[in-house]
Structure formats: C-alpha cells, structure tokens
Amino acid sequence: MSETSQIVRDTANRLFTERISPQLLLGAETGAWLGEEWTLIEEMGLPLAMVGEEDGGVGLDDVDAAMLIRVAGANAVPLPLAETMLANRFLAAAGLPLSSGPATVAPVRPTDRFHLERAGGGWHLSGTAHRIPWARSAQTVLVLAEAGGQTFAVRLDDGQVRTESAHNLAVEPRDSLFVDGAVPDTAVAPLPDGMGFGDLMAMGAALRTAAMAGAIGRVLELTVGYANERAQFGRPIGKFQAIQQSLAVMAGHAAAASGAADLAAEGLSQGARSLTVAVGKARAGEAAGVVATIAHQVHGAIGFTHEHSLHFLTKRLWSWRDEFGNEAHWNRLFGQRMAEAGADGVWPLIASL
Amino acid sequence: MQDFSFPAPPTAPDTAELRAEVRAFLAAELAGYPAAERIRSWSGFDADFSRKLGQRGWIGMTWPKQYGGHERSALERYVVLEELLAAGAPVAAHWIADRQSGPLLLKVGTEEQKRTILPRIAAGEFFFCIGMSEPDSGSDLAAVRTRAVPVEGGWRVNGTKLWTTYAHHAHAIILYCRTGAADDRHGGTSQFLVDLTLPGITVRPIADLSGARHFNEVVFEDVILPHSALIGQEGDGWNQVMSELAYERSGPERFLSTFVLFVELVRTLGSQMTPDAAGALGRLGVHLVVLRRLSRSVAGMLQDGRNPALQASVVKDLGALVEQEIPEIARQLMAMEPDLRSHDALSSVLGYSILNAPAFSLRGGTREILRGIIARGLGLR
Numbered sequence: 213m214s215e216t217s218q219i220v221r222d223t224a225n226r227l228f229t230e231r232i233s234p235q236l237l238l239g240a241e242t243g244a245w246l247g248e249e250w251t252l253i254e255e256m257g258l259p260l261a262m263v264g265e266e267d268g269g270v271g272l273d274d275v276d277a278a279m280l281i282r283v284a285g286a287n288a289v290p291l292p293l294a295e296t297m298l299a300n301r302f303l304a305a306a307g308l309p310l311s312s313g314p315a316t317v318a319p320v321r322p323t324d325r326f327h328l329e330r331a332g333g334g335w336h337l338s339g340t341a342h343r344i345p346w347a348r349s350a351q352t353v354l355v356l357a358e359a360g361g362q363t364f365a366v367r368l369d370d371g372q373v374r375t376e377s378a379h380n381l382a383v384e385p386r387d388s389l390f391v392d393g394a395v396p397d398t399a400v401a402p403l404p405d406g407m408g409f410g411d412l413m414a415m416g417a418a419l420r421t422a423a424m425a426g427a428i429g430r431v432l433e434l435t436v437g438y439a440n441e442r443a444q445f446g447r448p449i450g451k452f453q454a455i456q457q458s459l460a461v462m463a464g465h466a467a468a469a470s471g472a473a474d475l476a477a478e479g480l481s482q483g484a485r486s487l488t489v490a491v492g493k494a495r496a497g498e499a500a501g502v503v504a505t506i507a508h509q510v511h512g513a514i515g516f517t518h519e520h521s522l523h524f525l526t527k528r529l530w531s532w533r534d535e536f537g538n539e540a541h542w543n544r545l546f547g548q549r550m551a552e553a554g555a556d557g558v559w560p561l562i563a564s565l
Numbered sequence: 566m567q568d569f570s571f572p573a574p575p576t577a578p579d580t581a582e583l584r585a586e587v588r589a590f591l592a593a594e595l596a597g598y599p600a601a602e603r604i605r606s607w608s609g610f611d612a613d614f615s616r617k618l619g620q621r622g623w624i625g626m627t628w629p630k631q632y633g634g635h636e637r638s639a640l641e642r643y644v645v646l647e648e649l650l651a652a653g654a655p656v657a658a659h660w661i662a663d664r665q666s667g668p669l670l671l672k673v674g675t676e677e678q679k680r681t682i683l684p685r686i687a688a689g690e691f692f693f694c695i696g697m698s699e700p701d702s703g704s705d706l707a708a709v710r711t712r713a714v715p716v717e718g719g720w721r722v723n724g725t726k727l728w729t730t731y732a733h734h735a736h737a738i739i740l741y742c743r744t745g746a747a748d749d750r751h752g753g754t755s756q757f758l759v760d761l762t763l764p765g766i767t768v769r770p771i772a773d774l775s776g777a778r779h780f781n782e783v784v785f786e787d788v789i790l791p792h793s794a795l796i797g798q799e800g801d802g803w804n805q806v807m808s809e810l811a812y813e814r815s816g817p818e819r820f821l822s823t824f825v826l827f828v829e830l831v832r833t834l835g836s837q838m839t840p841d842a843a844g845a846l847g848r849l850g851v852h853l854v855v856l857r858r859l860s861r862s863v864a865g866m867l868q869d870g871r872n873p874a875l876q877a878s879v880v881k882d883l884g885a886l887v888e889q890e891i892p893e894i895a896r897q898l899m900a901m902e903p904d905l906r907s908h909d910a911l912s913s914v915l916g917y918s919i920l921n922a923p924a925f926s927l928r929g930g931t932r933e934i935l936r937g938i939i940a941r942g943l944g945l946r
C-alpha cells in the first residue's frame with residue numbers, strides 16, 4: 213500500500229470509528245441527519261476526493277478514493293459520502309461549480325430517464341427517478357440527461373426538486389425524485405465526449421463494491437470475535453469444526469470480495485469502459501450474500517435482534533448488492549463481452565484484466 | 566487473526582512480449598490438438614513437449630543461471646504457466662519438478678544436488694513425483710510410516726507411498742518419510758531425493774474412477790540410499806513439506822482445471838447466447854478473474870520471500886469450487902448427456918471434467934484440511 217493510501221485510510225478510519233457508534237446508527241435509522249459528522253467529513257475534504265487538484269479538489273487516485281469508501285463501508289457510515297464524491301466528479305468534468313454540501317446523483321436505475329430541452333433563454337428539465345440515495349438531504353443533485361444526442365450534466369439545488377421518502381433495507385434514504393422546471397444555462401453543461409450515464413452506473417458500482425468489501429471485512433472480524441467468545445457445551449463455539457468450516461468459507465469470500473474491490477477500484481475512472489468494475493461488483497455482491505448468511509448463522513438468535521449491531525452491516529450488504537446493478541446485471545454484461553470475444557478470445561480477455 | 570490480505574500483484578513491464586511469444590509458440594505447437602486432449606493439461610504427460618519448453622527457457626524460469634535457470638521474475642513465470650494451462654498444453658511431465666521439487670532443492674539442497682539435478686529439470690529432461698501420501702496417512706501427513714534407517718554408507722528405506730502421480734514416468738521421487746521416533750510427529754521426519762530406478766522400488770499403477778492410469782502405489786523394500794540423498798537437515802521433513810505446499814496450492818492449476826471446458830462452452834453457445842446463459846457464464850468468468858488476481862498476489866508474496874501459506878489455502882479452496890462448478894453449469898446450459906468417446910468436443914470434455922472433478926478438492930490438500938488451516942489463521946484453533 214502506498215503511503216498516501218495508508219494515511220487516507222488511517223485518518224478516515226479514526227474519524228469513523230470514533231464517531232459512528234451504534235446509538236448514532238440507530239438514530240440514523242429513525243431519520244436523523246448526522247450534521248456534525250458530515251461537517252467533520254467536509255473538513256477533511258473527503259467529498260472532493262475524486263476531483264483533481266486543478267479543479268479545486270483533493271485529487272486522490274482512484275484506489276485511494278475507493279479505499280475511503282471501503283473504510284466508510286466497514287463502519288456503516290450513514291452519510292452520502294460516495295454519492296457526494298461522485299456528484300463532484302461529474303460536476304468537475306462538466307465544468308460546473310462543485311457542491312458545497314451533501315450531494316447525490318440521478319438517475320441510478322437504467323430505466324429512469326430525465327427529459328432536457330431548450331426553453332426560453334435556458335433549459336427545461338423534467339422527469340422522475342427512483343431509489344436516489346439521500347435525495348432528501350442533498351443540497352445539490354447532479355442529474356444526467358440527454359438532449360440532441362449529447363449527455364449533459366445538470367446541477368440542481370434542493371429547491372428545484374421534490375422528493376418522496378423511500379428506503380433500502382438498511383433504512384438508508386433511497387428517495388423518489390421529481391423535477392419539472394426551468395434550469396438556467398449556468399447549471400447545464402455537456403459532459404466530455406464519451407462520458408455518460410453508463411459511467412455513472414459503473415462508478416457507482418465500483419464505490420458500492422468498495423463499501424461492500426469494507427463491510428464484509430468487518431463482519432468477518434465481528435463473527436470470528438463472537439465465535440471465540442460465545443461458549444456452548446463448555447467451550448467457545450469457534451472450537452467446533454462445523455463452525456470453523458463455515459468461517460473459513462466466509463474468509464474465502466471475504467478475500468475474494470477484497471480482490472474484487474481492488475479490481476473495481478483500478479477501473480473506477482474508466483467508468484463504463486472498465487470490465488473490472490463489472491467483475492468487482494458481481495463478485496463482491498455474491499460474497500455479500502454468503503457472508504451475511506454465515507454471519508447470522510454463527511451469531512445465533514442474538515444477531516437477529518435490533519439490539520446487536522451486526523444488522524447495521526448485513527442489511528447494508530443485502531442492499532448494496534442490488535444498487536447500481538445486481539450480480540445478474542454485471543455477470544450478464546461480462547458474459548456478453550466474452551461471447552463477443554468468441555471462444556478463442558475468452559482467455560485473452562480474462563488475462564487482460 | 567492473521568493477516569489475510571492479498572497485496573496488489575507485482576507488475577512487470579515486459580510481460581506483454583513474453584505472453585505474445587508463448588501464445589505464438591502454443592498456437593504453432595498445439596495446432597490441431599483436440600479439446601479432448603487439452604482438457605487434461607496439467608495432468609497430460611508429454612515428455613517431448615516438456616523438452617521443447619525447456620529449450621525455450623520456460624522451465625525453472627526464476628532460478629539462478631548457474632543452475633540452468635533464467636533469473637526471470639515470478640510474474641513472468643506466472644504468465645507462462647497460465648498461458649500453458651489456458652491453452653490446455655500437456656505439461657504434467659515437468660510440472661511437479663518445476664513447481665516444487667526444483668524450488669525445494671534450490672532452497673535446502675546440497676550444492677551437488679543443485680548442480681546435477683536443477684539444470685536437467687530446467688532443460689525439461691528430468692521429471693519428479695511427490696512421495697508424501699501413504700495408505701494410512703493422507704491428510705495426517707505427520708503419521709507417515711515409511712521409514713529410513715541409517716546404515717553403513719547411507720539409509721535403508723521400507724514402506725509404501727500411495728497416489729503418487731506419474732511415478733511410472735518420473736525419474737525421481739521426493740520421499741517424505743520417518744527418520745526419527747514415531748511419537749516425534751513433526752521432528753521425526755525427513756525428505757530424500759530418490760532415483761526411481763534403484764533396486765527394491767516397485768511402481769504399481771492404480772486406475773482412477775474413469776479407468777485412466779496416472780497415479781501409483783510405490784513400494785520400497787530394503788532400498789539403500791546414499792548419504793547424499795538426504796535433502797536439507799535430518800528431521801526437517803515436516804517444515805520442508807509445509808513450505809512446499811504454498812507452491813502447490815496457489816498456482817493457476819488450482820482454478821484452470823476445467824478452463825478448456827469453459828472455452829468449449831462459449832464456442833458452442835456462440836453468438837446465440839441467451840441472457841441467462843450469458844449471466845451464468847459471466848459469473849464463472851468473474852470468479853476466474855478474481856481468482857487470478859488473488860493467485861498472482863500469492864506469486865508476488867512468494868517472490869518477496871514471504872510465507873503466504875494461508876493465502877494459498879484460500880486460493881486453492883476457492884479455485885476448486887469454481888473448477889468443479891464449471892461442469893455443473895455446463896450440464897445445465899447444454900442439457901446434453903456427456904460421453905467420453907463422443908466425437909462432439911463438448912460432450913467428451915464435459916465427460917472428462919465430471920469424472921475428474923472429485924479430485925480437485927482432494928489433491929494437494931482436501932477442502933476440509935484447507936478450511937482447517939484458514940480457521941487456524943482466523944485464530945479459532
């Protein structure tokens with residue numbers, strides 16, 4: 213690991229482990245906005261991690277930026293850090309002003325589309341998008357929309373959108389977002405050539421992969437710790453071979469998820485062109501399911517309670533694997549690429565990643 | 566909890582050229598070589614092919630030049646290995662010598678052993694087999710009973726080794742056996758470099774469940790070994806075997822055993838692939854990409870002189886699952902009845918894969934034993 217990665221990781225980890233307590237997570241599930249924690253995150257410059265220094269950002273490389281999200285994932289941080297990083301990355305790419313508070317991106321589902329057209333001296337944007345992370349708390353929403361065969365970035369502030377609350381299984385906001393109104397020229401700009409909606413999906417997927425790898429690593433730690441403490445039949449349950457074998461399976465998936473997140477991170481800035489993001493999201497998503505299942509099995513009934521904090525992580529794993537494309541979506545994409553490469557092109561494709 | 570991390574694999578800037586060179590060589594060498602043969606790959610024995618690889622400098626790649634090696638990086642070696650396996654080249658003849666017997670000798674062998682044996686391995690002319698398992702000692706290697714006792718001028722060996730792959734074609738065996746007290750489970754074992762033509766050694770082939778003959782029983786009856794046959798220190802056998810296993814467990818042969826089937830499946834499904842088939846195949850491809858990354862990471866750790874025994878166990882366990890899953894998924898996608906003797910490539914390759922898949926999670930350490938090692942790494946034992 214590079215020195216920067218180490219520093220980024222340690223600083224973020226310190227911040228998150230100090231602040232993100234189970235009480236805070238319970239509060240977040242009831243809808244509380246963690247304003248103080250967000251301010252600390254902003255003071256560290258984390259929302260600008262993925263924006264180059266020349267554009268006023270921090271200019272971390274992709275692997276370090278993804279590492280931040282990994283650490284946030286390990287701590288179940290209930291704030292839109294990944295979304296704000298992404299929004300700023302796209303705003304910078306389009307030359308629009310960066311967000312000065314929490315932000316989010318839209319749309320995040322392949323079927324949702326916004327309608328953008330010239331109107332009066334500016335633009336008119338309309339449309340609905342669902343499952344938008346943290347839309348209710350975002351001061352800025354980056355919307356991607358097509359007009360005249362080109363993809364535009366539109367920078368909306370919270371006054372220009374209406375939201376309707378919805379949640380993922382971890383009770384993180386995943387709201388519906390409604391827009392219908394005028395947008396000034398200063399808030400609309402074309403994305404650079406070749407950059408579009410697919411890139412947003414892929415970069416979102418890469419960051420969710422990082423978050424899953426972080427959460428999976430933490431779940432493994434928690435579960436091994438529990439197996440060493442909890443005694444039945446006169447010895448720690450971790451001494452039973454059946455439990456050991458289950459935990460070894462979990463560790464294998466955790467290792468795969470970690471490798472998957474590394475692959476996805478390396479492809480982060482290539483966006484939709486990166487096949488390693490497809491690989492990463494699909495593999496880590498599969499690991500997430502297995503890891504959550506084994507973790508709950510080993511924890512017994514206590515892990516099934518709202519009192520115990522295991523669920524803050526497992527509910528996120530169950531949710532994140534379905535966001536920005538589930539395993540089936542990315543597996544199919546990879547399978548199609550292999551089919552296009554043809555039988556004799558399969559190995560060269562695999563060996564190139 | 567031990568460190569479970571897999572550092573990013575090392576990068577070597579010039580591997581693209583080497584890869585292209587290996588691909589061109591294989592394209593020419595294996596032209597017309599049928600899929601039904603390719604599926605055997607690291608179980609396929611072809612001494613001529615191994616000699617050609619030796620001439621190319623692709624065996625003993627990382628060893629010092631003075632012992633016939635080529636002083637190339639672990640990653641370059643990795644490139645050659647995975648290209649050979651992906652193409653289904655028959656590499657069994659030299660595989661074990663290159664993967665573990667050679668590195669063992671390089672590490673703890675005498676100068677004489679290194680000078681006489683290593684250059685011949687690197688030339689693709691000298692083949693080894695592994696004599697670890699016995700009738701009563703499979704997973705529990707510390708329980709070996711084959712014994713070497715000191716005699717005038719050397720050692721006398723009695724006992725039986727089992728499942729010894731290609732002992733019937735190999736020149737030598739690395740014999741793991743007892744040299745000390747039976748109750749000194751770990752300290753009482755040593756390894757010897759044994760010429761298989763010595764009097765008193767009998768090699769009996771054993772057919773596997775498909776009827777194929779690749780492994781053997783090797784019986785030692787009053788076999789006399791010279792002093793110079795001892796590898797490393799007397800009593801160090803256990804430690805030597807344990808460090809060899811990291812080499813045995815992490816390589817691309819641990820997830821590419823059924824790769825030829827995977828390729829034939831893509832060929833058959835072709836461009837008519839349904840979204841469901843693409844999803845199922847894509848998933849396997851995704852697993853392979855991630856395994857390859859983990860495996861290259863272990864190669865890097867070995868190169869840096871670290872001991873990635875734990876990570877190697879993870880790679881082998883995950884790898885065996887995937888290579889066993891490929892034939893299962895192929896069956897579902899093709900709805901065919903596999904037939905070893907079919908002229909249809911896919912049908913015979915699938916048949917071969919199904920009949921060999923049980924071994925993937927046995928050879929080189931069973932699934933349960935690997936998971937035990939992982940559990941120990943997690944601090945549970």
Ligand SMILES: Cc1cc2nc3c(=O)[nH]c(=O)nc-3n(C[C@H](O)[C@H](O)[C@H](O)COP(=O)(O)OP(=O)(O)OC[C@H]3O[C@@H](n4cnc5c(N)ncnc54)[C@H](O)[C@@H]3O)c2cc1C
Binds near residue numbers: 931
């Ligand atoms: C194709 C093939 C090639 C081989 N080639 C070689 C070779 O070249 N040289 C060589 O030395 N050996 C070779 N082997 C042997 C191989 O290493 C052994 O088969 C393996 O170590 C398992 O030993 P076993 O077969 O005696 O099974 P056993 O050890 O008897 O195991 C039987 C079952 O019990 C389980 N078990 C055993 N102990 C434990 C435990 N402590 N906890 C939980 N479960 C346990 C095992 O996992 C397995 O499921 C080969 C095997 C195969 C299949």
